[in-house]
Amino acid sequence: MASDQALRAFAGTFPGEVVLPGDDGYDTARVVWNRMVDRRPAAVVRPTGTDGVVVALRFAREHELQVAVRGGGHSLPGLSTCDDGMVIDLSRMRGVDVDAERRIARSHGGALLGELDDAAQAAGLVCPVGVVSHTGVAGLTLGGGMGRLQRRYGLTIDNLRAVELVTADGRRVRASEDENPELFWGLRGAGANFGIATAFEFALHPFDGTVTHGAVTHPIDRLDDVVALFREAVESGPDQLMPTLLVGRTDVSISVLHSGSPEQAERDLAELRAFGPPIADTIEVKPYLVAQHLADEEMEWGHRFYMKSAFVRELPTDAVRRCAELVADASAGTESVLSVWAWGGAIASVPEDGTAFSGREASYWISAEAQWDDLQLDGANREWVRNTAEEFMPYALDGRYVNDVAEAGADVRSVYGDAKYERLVALKRAWDPDNVFRLNQNIQP
Numbered sequence: 001m002a003s004d005q006a007l008r009a010f011a012g013t014f015p016g017e018v019v020l021p022g023d024d025g026y027d028t029a030r031v032v033w034n035r036m037v038d039r040r041p042a043a044v045v046r047p048t049g050t051d052g053v054v055v056a057l058r059f060a061r062e063h064e065l066q067v068a069v070r071g072g073g074h075s076l077p078g079l080s081t082c083d084d085g086m087v088i089d090l091s092r093m094r095g096v097d098v099d100a101e102r103r104i105a106r107s108h109g110g111a112l113l114g115e116l117d118d119a120a121q122a123a124g125l126v127c128p129v130g131v132v133s134h135t136g137v138a139g140l141t142l143g144g145g146m147g148r149l150q151r152r153y154g155l156t157i158d159n160l161r162a163v164e165l166v167t168a169d170g171r172r173v174r175a176s177e178d179e180n181p182e183l184f185w186g187l188r189g190a191g192a193n194f195g196i197a198t199a200f201e202f203a204l205h206p207f208d209g210t211v212t213h214g215a216v217t218h219p220i221d222r223l224d225d226v227v228a229l230f231r232e233a234v235e236s237g238p239d240q241l242m243p244t245l246l247v248g249r250t251d252v253s254i255s256v257l258h259s260g261s262p263e264q265a266e267r268d269l270a271e272l273r274a275f276g277p278p279i280a281d282t283i284e285v286k287p288y289l290v291a292q293h294l295a296d297e298e299m300e301w302g303h304r305f306y307m308k309s310a311f312v313r314e315l316p317t318d319a320v321r322r323c324a325e326l327v328a329d330a331s332a333g334t335e336s337v338l339s340v341w342a343w344g345g346a347i348a349s350v351p352e353d354g355t356a357f358s359g360r361e362a363s364y365w366i367s368a369e370a371q372w373d374d375l376q377l378d379g380a381n382r383e384w385v386r387n388t389a390e391e392f393m394p395y396a397l398d399g400r401y402v403n404d405v406a407e408a409g410a411d412v413r414s415v416y417g418d419a420k421y422e423r424l425v426a427l428k429r430a431w432d433p434d435n436v437f438r439l440n441q442n443i444q445p
């Protein structure tokens with residue numbers, strides 16, 4: 001435990017910003033994306049470079065302060081903050097540099113997805129990332145990285161070339177296929193366990209930035225047919241087509257992003273758009289960067305959120321129908337949804353044991369999600385999510401997406417499966433034997 005005096009002295013020389021309890025801005029600095037999480041750290045430090053990260057980590061270890069590392073602050077269970085410890089917040093280490101000739105992006109440890117998208121597109125390039133631009137590159141990448149281009153270009157980690165990190169003992173280390181390859185394997189799926197990532201290098205793809213994107217929406221009584229239509233789109237569509245099924249209280253929609261030419265998209269989407277007809281069809285040609293911001297507001301900071309997901313090989317209509325009944329029954333004042341994403345394509349072209357990430361052999365990713373504001377609904381909505389997920393869990397494959405695990409202290413072995421978990425334990429013993437980095441889905445050394 002650090003005394004107030006020690007913390008004030010540290011703040012006086014720290015290369016960056018230090019926010020302590022009682023300081024202006026403390027209540028803003030301690031907030032994370034999920035409003036359900038309300039913690040009071042002893043200090044929030046914002047280094048402006050790698051030196052500051054090393055200094056902060058050393059101070060925390062010397063004073064036995066628990067360390068929480070924050071990239072974009074979007075951890076669902078709030079793992080990027082803590083009570084009484086030190087939050088090392090990388091939000092002063094933003095920015096993405098693109099080398100257009102080598103098609104490489106270097107993303108600093110605190111960058112957000114929107115920065116990577118903007119910098120890559122400015123050079124006519126792209127890296128596949130997630131669907132909400134204010135999410136952190138760090139947390140998303142260290143867990144895997146699902147998104148609208150995943151069937152064409154894979155998960156974000158499949159495009160990762162190197163990570164620079166500060167390890168528990170304060171060393172600066174680089175991990176890639178050539179340098180510390182075993183660490184690089186573990187960073188791609190269990191990465192929050194091994195150090196503080198200060199930069200990421202991604203390989204980029206040429207991408208002109210024009211996509212066909214939007215959704216067809218149908219009344220919920222067409223659910224069975226829409227599920228069949230969705231399955232057909234996933235099974236027979238090209239990898240440029242990313243369909244998502246969204247089951248709401250009164251309607252069901254298939255959202256699509258097609259990254260091929262507008263002509264090819266028109267052909268590939270003709271059957272999907274003709275069915276019904278839909279009550280709404282918002283599919284149109286637009287810039288990729290516009291599509292990448294469309295969910296930002298709906299998923300803004302400050303709401304309460306809980307979810308449970310699984311990877312499945314089949315999508316039985318009966319199970320979706322039972323979930324739809326539960327979606328309609330969720331408590332008033334709650335945004336409840338069942339979401340199903342197409343899997344496969346480039347994701348499946350990487351061997352299952354090629355990275356620590358688990359779940360590449362699935363055909364679909366399925367998730368029950370609730371967002372609300374009234375804290376009185378916390379219990380009911382958690383229960384709603386769990387009950388809804390029970391309907392698809394009988395079809396779940398081994399492995400879970402670590403970034404979707406919305407509770408701290410979950411069964412982490414089940415995220416990776418036994419063989420990978422043991423391999424990760426060996427890595428953890430090598431790189432963080434004292435478990436300094438334990439505010440994550442923790443691999444126990």
Ligand SMILES: Cc1cc2nc3c(=O)[nH]c(=O)nc-3n(C[C@H](O)[C@H](O)[C@H](O)COP(=O)(O)OP(=O)(O)OC[C@H]3O[C@@H](n4cnc5c(N)ncnc54)[C@H](O)[C@@H]3O)c2cc1C
Pocket residue numbers: 033068069070071072073074075076078079080090109110129130131132134135136137138139140141142143144145146147191192193195196197198299403404439440441
């Ligand atoms: C609105 C929203 C939309 C989302 N959309 C998607 C999506 O489209 N695709 C997808 O795959 N996931 C998505 N997610 C899940 C997201 O990938 C995870 O929540 C991810 O952990 C967020 O990363 P972050 O840096 O913002 O989070 P943080 O809360 O900052 O960190 C998450 C974890 O990573 C660790 N960490 C953060 N930065 C570093 C670092 N530099 N070095 C080492 N460890 C670090 C933290 O300690 C913590 O354990 C979404 C989440 C939200 C809330």
